[in-house]
Amino acid sequence: MGGVLWQLRCLSIVFYRCKLRENGARKMAGGDEGFSVVLEVWVVLRREEVRGRESGGGVVYTRVGTTKMKKRRLGLWLKSMRSMGESEVVLLGWPLSMFGARVKIALAEKGVKYEYKEEVFLHNKSPLLLKCNPIHKKIPVLIHKGRSVCESKIIVEYIDESWKGESPLLPSDPYLRSQARFWADYIDKVIYTVAMKFNSGPKGEEMEKARHECLGYLNVLEGELGDKPYFLGNAFGYVDIALMSYYNHFFTYESLGGFSLKIDSPKLFAWATRCMKRESVSKSLPDPQKIYDYTIVYRKNIGVED
Amino acid sequence: MGGVLWQLRCLSIVFYRCKLRENGARKMAGGDEGFSVVLEVWVVLRREEVRGRESGGGVVYTRVGTTKMKKRRLGLWLKSMRSMGESEVVLLGWPLSMFGARVKIALAEKGVKYEYKEEVFLHNKSPLLLKCNPIHKKIPVLIHKGRSVCESKIIVEYIDESWKGESPLLPSDPYLRSQARFWADYIDKVIYTVAMKFNSGPKGEEMEKARHECLGYLNVLEGELGDKPYFLGNAFGYVDIALMSYYNHFFTYESLGGFSLKIDSPKLFAWATRCMKRESVSKSLPDPQKIYDYTIVYRKNIGVED
Numbered sequence: 001m002g003g004v005l006w007q008l009r010c011l012s013i014v015f016y017r018c019k020l021r022e023n024g025a026r027k028m029a030g031g032d033e034g035f036s037v038v039l040e041v042w043v044v045l046r047r048e049e050v051r052g053r054e055s056g057g058g059v060v061y062t063r064v065g066t067t068k069m070k071k072r073r074l075g076l077w078l079k080s081m082r083s084m085g086e087s088e089v090v091l092l093g094w095p096l097s098m099f100g101a102r103v104k105i106a107l108a109e110k111g112v113k114y115e116y117k118e119e120v121f122l123h124n125k126s127p128l129l130l131k132c133n134p135i136h137k138k139i140p141v142l143i144h145k146g147r148s149v150c151e152s153k154i155i156v157e158y159i160d161e162s163w164k165g166e167s168p169l170l171p172s173d174p175y176l177r178s179q180a181r182f183w184a185d186y187i188d189k190v191i192y193t194v195a196m197k198f199n200s201g202p203k204g205e206e207m208e209k210a211r212h213e214c215l216g217y218l219n220v221l222e223g224e225l226g227d228k229p230y231f232l233g234n235a236f237g238y239v240d241i242a243l244m245s246y247y248n249h250f251f252t253y254e255s256l257g258g259f260s261l262k263i264d265s266p267k268l269f270a271w272a273t274r275c276m277k278r279e280s281v282s283k284s285l286p287d288p289q290k291i292y293d294y295t296i297v298y299r300k301n302i303g304v305e306d
Numbered sequence: 307m308g309g310v311l312w313q314l315r316c317l318s319i320v321f322y323r324c325k326l327r328e329n330g331a332r333k334m335a336g337g338d339e340g341f342s343v344v345l346e347v348w349v350v351l352r353r354e355e356v357r358g359r360e361s362g363g364g365v366v367y368t369r370v371g372t373t374k375m376k377k378r379r380l381g382l383w384l385k386s387m388r389s390m391g392e393s394e395v396v397l398l399g400w401p402l403s404m405f406g407a408r409v410k411i412a413l414a415e416k417g418v419k420y421e422y423k424e425e426v427f428l429h430n431k432s433p434l435l436l437k438c439n440p441i442h443k444k445i446p447v448l449i450h451k452g453r454s455v456c457e458s459k460i461i462v463e464y465i466d467e468s469w470k471g472e473s474p475l476l477p478s479d480p481y482l483r484s485q486a487r488f489w490a491d492y493i494d495k496v497i498y499t500v501a502m503k504f505n506s507g508p509k510g511e512e513m514e515k516a517r518h519e520c521l522g523y524l525n526v527l528e529g530e531l532g533d534k535p536y537f538l539g540n541a542f543g544y545v546d547i548a549l550m551s552y553y554n555h556f557f558t559y560e561s562l563g564g565f566s567l568k569i570d571s572p573k574l575f576a577w578a579t580r581c582m583k584r585e586s587v588s589k590s591l592p593d594p595q596k597i598y599d600y601t602i603v604y605r606k607n608i609g610v611e612d
Binding site (some may be wrong): 120144145150154162177179181182186213 | 453454455456460461468483492
C-alpha cells in the first residue's frame, strides 16, 4: 500500500497489563507494560469506486483492515506509513508521448524530484496505470502524496498550483490565465488532430490536406506568438509547454507532410530553438528519430505505408 | 467603441490662447483660455492580430485615431469612456446552447449583472461574434472590460477567478481543483460526443449504440457523485455547472434514445432535481421542448428523420 493516502481510526485502546491480569493470562511476549492499540486502516479509493463507501471532505476512504500494535511500535509504524504516503511524486509515462513530456517539463521547471515509471506497452497497460487512471486508462498520470492526477494540461495546472513558489507557469491575472488556457486548448484541439492525420493518413491527397491544415494552424499560432519571446510574454510558461511537447514530433510531421517548420514558420522555429535551450525542455522531449521510426512501423502496421 | 479596453496617449498639448495670439487668430468659439489636447486613442486588439502591432504587458493595442479636445471637456470624456470600457459584462450566446447556459449559471451564481446578446442564426454569425472569437467563431463569448474570453469551461474558470468573493465554483485545494477539472473535461469528452450521436445518428442500431454508450457514461458519473449532494461535496460548483448545462437536452436524448434518467440513473436524477431548485440553474437552461423541436427539424434536414 505504498503511495496511498491513509487514515487511521482508533478502534480500541487496551491496557493489556491490567486486562491480562484480569484474565489471569501470561504477560505478552516482548511486551512492556502499557497499552496496545487496534487501528482501522482506511485508504483512499479511486473516486469512481465511491458508491457505497465512506466519503469525507471530498476524499473517499475504504477500510482495508485492522492492525494491532503496541505503544512502542506505533510511532515507527506511523512514521514509515507517512513517508510512503505523503512524500512521493511518481510520474507514469510512455517514452514517446507528447503529453508525458509536458508533465516532465513542468516538474523540471519547478525543480520537483520524482520517480518515473514507464509504461512499456501501449496496448497492454500496467495494473498500476489501470488503478491510477481507470477512467481513461492513459498516461500521463502524476501520483502525488498517493493521489492520482490525470490529463496532461490538468496535471500541469496542478503542478503550478501545488509548487507555487518556483517559476509560475500560468500568469496570476485572471484574463491572462484565460488566454493561456485558451491557447493550450487550441493547441490540443488542432495540432493533436492534425498529428493523428500525419500518423495514420494515407499518402497523397490526404497527406497534402494535412500539410495545408497544419500550416494554417501554425500560422495562427505564429500570429499569436508575434514578437514575444514566449507565448505569455517574457516568461516561459503554460502555452510554451503545451506546444513544445509536440516539437520533436514535428520531424515526423515535416517528413511525412513535406514542409519545414524552419522555412514555413520561421518565428515559431526561432521560439522553439529558444525553448530548447532550457534544460527542462531539451531533457524532457523524446528522440525525434525514435518517434519517426515508431510512426513508420505504426503506419506499416495499419497499411498506409509500404 | 463601447466595451473596448482603451488607452490614451498624449500627442501634444497646445496652449491655444498663446498659440492663437501668436497666429493672430480669433479666440476659438466656446473656448476658455487654457489648452487643448491631442490624444491618440488605442484599443485592444484581439490577440491573433498581434503581428506588426504594438504589444505591452501581454495586451495588444492598435491606434484607431486621434481626438482633439479642450481642458474642460476632457474630464467628462475620459469618465464616459471609462464607464463604457471597464464596467460592462456582455455575454454572446445562442438560446439553446448548453455551453452558453454554463456561463449564465456561473454569472448568476456570482450575482454578476450582464448584457445578453443573442446570436440569431447558427450559420450566419454576427460581426460582433466574429470579431470577439475569430479563432473558433463560436458562442459563448464573455466580454468583460472590453476583453473577450472564449470557450465555456475557460469562461467559468475566468468568472470564478474574477469574482472571487461570491460562491466559489472551484475548490481552493489544488488536488480537488484538479479533480473538478478532470470531471468537467470528462463530461465534455463523453456527453458531448454521445449528444452529437443522438442529434445526428440514424435510428435503429446507431441509436441503440448511443443509448448504451450514454448509460455507461451516466453510470460512471453516478459513481463519482456517490452520496454527495453535489459533485464537489456539499457546495454546488464547477462540475455541477458542466453537467447541468446538458440537463434540459436530456429530454431529447431520452426521447430519441429510449431511456429514462429518472429510472436508469436515479441518483443523477435526484442530483439534477436538487440543482434545478437553484434559480441560477433553472433560469439559465433552455426550454426542453424547444431543444427537442429544434433537434427534430435538424434531424429532418440532414435526412435521418422522416
